Amino acid sequence: MPEDCIYIARSSAIAARALAGEMMVMNSADSTFFTLNEVATAIFQAADGHTPLREIVRDRICEQFDVDSEQAQADAEQFVAELSSHGILLVSNQPLAPEAPR
Amino acid sequence: MSLMSEVGQKAFNLGVPLAVHMDVTYRCNERCVHCYLDHDDHGEMTTAEIKDALDQLAEAGVFFLSFSGGEVFLRRDFFEIVEYARRLLFNVKIKTNAVMIHEKEARRIRELAVDTIQISVYSHRPEVHDAITKLPHSFERTIKAIRFLHEQGVRVTIANVLMTVNSSDHSGVQELAAELGVQYTLDPTITPMMDGDTSVLSLRIPGEELTEVFHNPALVGSQEEFCAPPKPPSEEDLEGYSCSAGHSFCYISPYGDVFPCVQFPLPTGNIRQQKFLDIWNLSPELKKVRSIQAKDLTVCSSCSHVSSCTRCPGLAYMEGSMRGPSTADCEKSFYRTGVPTANMLQQGLSKPRTLSGNPAPLIQIRPIAVPA
Numbered sequence: 001m002p003e004d005c006i007y008i009a010r011s012s013a014i015a016a017r018a019l020a021g022e023m024m025v026m027n028s029a030d031s032t033f034f035t036l037n038e039v040a041t042a043i044f045q046a047a048d049g050h051t052p053l054r055e056i057v058r059d060r061i062c063e064q065f066d067v068d069s070e071q072a073q074a075d076a077e078q079f080v081a082e083l084s085s086h087g088i089l090l091v092s093n094q095p096l097a098p099e100a101p102r
Numbered sequence: 103m104s105l106m107s108e109v110g111q112k113a114f115n116l117g118v119p120l121a122v123h124m125d126v127t128y129r130c131n132e133r134c135v136h137c138y139l140d141h142d143d144h145g146e147m148t149t150a151e152i153k154d155a156l157d158q159l160a161e162a163g164v165f166f167l168s169f170s171g172g173e174v175f176l177r178r179d180f181f182e183i184v185e186y187a188r189r190l191l192f193n194v195k196i197k198t199n200a201v202m203i204h205e206k207e208a209r210r211i212r213e214l215a216v217d218t219i220q221i222s223v224y225s226h227r228p229e230v231h232d233a234i235t236k237l238p239h240s241f242e243r244t245i246k247a248i249r250f251l252h253e254q255g256v257r258v259t260i261a262n263v264l265m266t267v268n269s270s271d272h273s274g275v276q277e278l279a280a281e282l283g284v285q286y287t288l289d290p291t292i293t294p295m296m297d298g299d300t301s302v303l304s305l306r307i308p309g310e311e312l313t314e315v316f317h318n319p320a321l322v323g324s325q326e327e328f329c330a331p332p333k334p335p336s337e338e339d340l341e342g343y344s345c346s347a348g349h350s351f352c353y354i355s356p357y358g359d360v361f362p363c364v365q366f367p368l369p370t371g372n373i374r375q376q377k378f379l380d381i382w383n384l385s386p387e388l389k390k391v392r393s394i395q396a397k398d399l400t401v402c403s404s405c406s407h408v409s410s411c412t413r414c415p416g417l418a419y420m421e422g423s424m425r426g427p428s429t430a431d432c433e434k435s436f437y438r439t440g441v442p443t444a445n446m447l448q449q450g451l452s453k454p455r456t457l458s459g460n461p462a463p464l465i466q467i468r469p470i471a472v473p474a
Contacts, residue, residue, distance in 0.1 A: 013215040015193035017165040020116060024109060024165055026193050028215040031257070033106055 008056075008080055008089050009049030009096040016044070025088055032086045039065055040079055047089055049096035053080060113163075113350040114343075117392070119382055120350040121166035122159055123364050126152065126183065127356050128172040132199050132235040134222075136265050136305045138293045139172065146356040149179040151374065153186050155354065158378040160190040170197035170364075172356070181210055188214050195220065197261070200247035201240055208250035218257045220287075221248060226274030234267060248282050258284040264315065265292055265305040276320065288321055291430065293365055294420055306430070309454050312437040331439050332407045339409035340397040347415060348391035352382070362391050366416025368424070391415065394425055401427045405444035407435040429454070 010016070015026045023041040025034045036044055039061055046056040053076060061072045083089040090096055103111070113120035127146055128139045147155065159167065167187055174180050174196060187194050196211070197220045203211070211219065223244060224234040231241035251258050260279045262272055272288055279286035292306045307315075315321060322328040343349060348362035348370075358374040360381050361367055370388050371381030382388065394415070397403050400423065402413055412435075417428035427445040433454040435443050446454060 012188075014191070015165065015188075015215075015217070016191045017160070017163060019109065019113060019118060019120070019163060019165070026165075026217070028193070028217045028257075029255075031217070033109075035105060035109060 005093040006053040006077070006080070007049055007051070007092050007095050008043075008047040008053055008084075009092075010044065010047050011087055011090055014088050025083075027087050029087055032088075034083070034086075034088070039067075039075075043076055043079060044083075044089075049090075053077070110346070110350065114346060117383075118163040118350060119159070119352055120164065121168070121346070122164045122352055122354060123168045123170060124152075124155075124354045125170050125172060125356050125364070126174055126180065127177050129176045130171060130173045130199075131176060131201060132173065132237045132240060134224075134235050135267065136234070136263060136292050136302050138295045138302065140296060141172065144357060146177075147358050147374070149182060151358065152183050155358070155373050155378065156183075156187050156190055156192070158373070160192065162379050162382060165193055166195070167192040168195040168197060173202070174198050175202040175207070181207075181214075184211075184214050184216065188216075193217050197222075199235065199240065199244060200251075201237065201243040203247035203250060205250050208247070208254045208256065211251065212254040212256050216256065218259055219251055220259045220261050223248075223260045223262060223275055223278070225268045225271040226278040227271065230268055230271060245278075245282070248284060252283055258282075260284055260286050262286065262288045263292070264288055264290040264307055266307055267305065269307045269311050272315070272321065288315070290315060290434075291365075291414075293417070296367070309433050309437050312434060316434075316438045329438050329440075331441050332410050332435075334406070335396070335409040340395065340403065342396050342409075343392075343394065344396075344413055344415045348388045352388075360385075362388065363416050365414060366391075366419055366424075368416075368419055391424065398425060399427075400425050401445050401448060402443075406441060407432075407439070407443055411435045411443075 013028050015028065017024050021038055023036040023044055025036060025044070026032065042060045042064065043056055046060050054073065057072050057076045058069065061067060061076065062069050080089055080091060084091045110120065128141055129143055130141050169184065175198060184194060194216045195218045196216055200221045221244060223231065225231045228241035232238055248258055260275060262275045264272060276286050290307055290312065292302055294300045295302055317325055317329060319325050347366050351363060353361045353364040354373065358372045360370050360373060362370065368387050368391070370385040373381065396408050402408050402411065411431055413431045414428045415424045417430055418424055418426045421429060429445070432443040432445045436446065436454055442452065
């Protein structure tokens, strides 16, 4: 999948809440529980299904956290892959409709 | 320390209400012999009021939200409430007797990604379960619902309240849970009724039988660890607090009253009159609860069990003082380890007095009057 075309959306099966700047995320399907640091939280919050990951990294990460864009993109892709493997983020090369509990 | 424990400790230290138990109704279709509630509707919060409360809880940082009752499904708007809670990204747990859950409801629960459904089962014998709930065929209906939920992939926990009338049935219920492919949890706590009536305490299983429960590896895991004599308390233990009630947890009644815990009926405010965060941050009662460290406890601070006791400040409050001992927990500590508690020694007892005959005065607890 070309990296420019990665779209991410939050799954409808998750619970999430910020605690002192970090995001707690839990998937009800398997009770996996994560806490996300500030950078990961910014990506998670921007996962609206229609903003490409590269744009999220450029606008939300590089700008706000003053990090190298190549490294930030690689870290973001790794993070997205991990959360996707736990069903917390949905990943596609097409824009995704944001999921809400049905 | 697990990640979950770390988060819990962080919320505790920061004073963030990480978890809330909300009863949406006290009405019920069962009449369980041990229930501490009255089942009349004294003016439950409306759908709009509950949604507003949920908005406020999300803003306050609440993550874990348990809906309970009464029987939650007696509210016609219950799924609307759960759907709203899930849109606000709460981790939702539901406590129910499940008799109103059929295939359609089980599917809806799965679609809403509810974390866990906790269902009360009192016995593996239908006649015993039905005699406790006083609802004919309730066992059959509850078990059928558990199967529907399990088929949908919903996580189910069977909660087995242990009392005199079903004290020999826990292994049968445990086997039933295994057969159904669901989790099992046991609770020997019987709470006085909301109006202060203590007659239900006669259903508490006698202490001698607690010994058997506490020494059963199938129920407690490592018996050696669970029943070990108490270690002398460290300075850190004495600086510690009883539990999360009022620190990172609270209870909201169907009428909007806020309490430190469902088992701690100290009124702290009402969300129909005040913002939740104003109650949470400013209530003098909650501040008082939060100030109590183990070293401040009137009797328990000198007890050898102080670092390992499950002392419930709510039960202690119902006995007269939130800084005092909770006799039910003294009894558990004694029958778990065989070592008398400071409370027992002070009364010259070598073994606990039976709780049904406990002379401790119980304060009267009634729902707070809500303006019309």
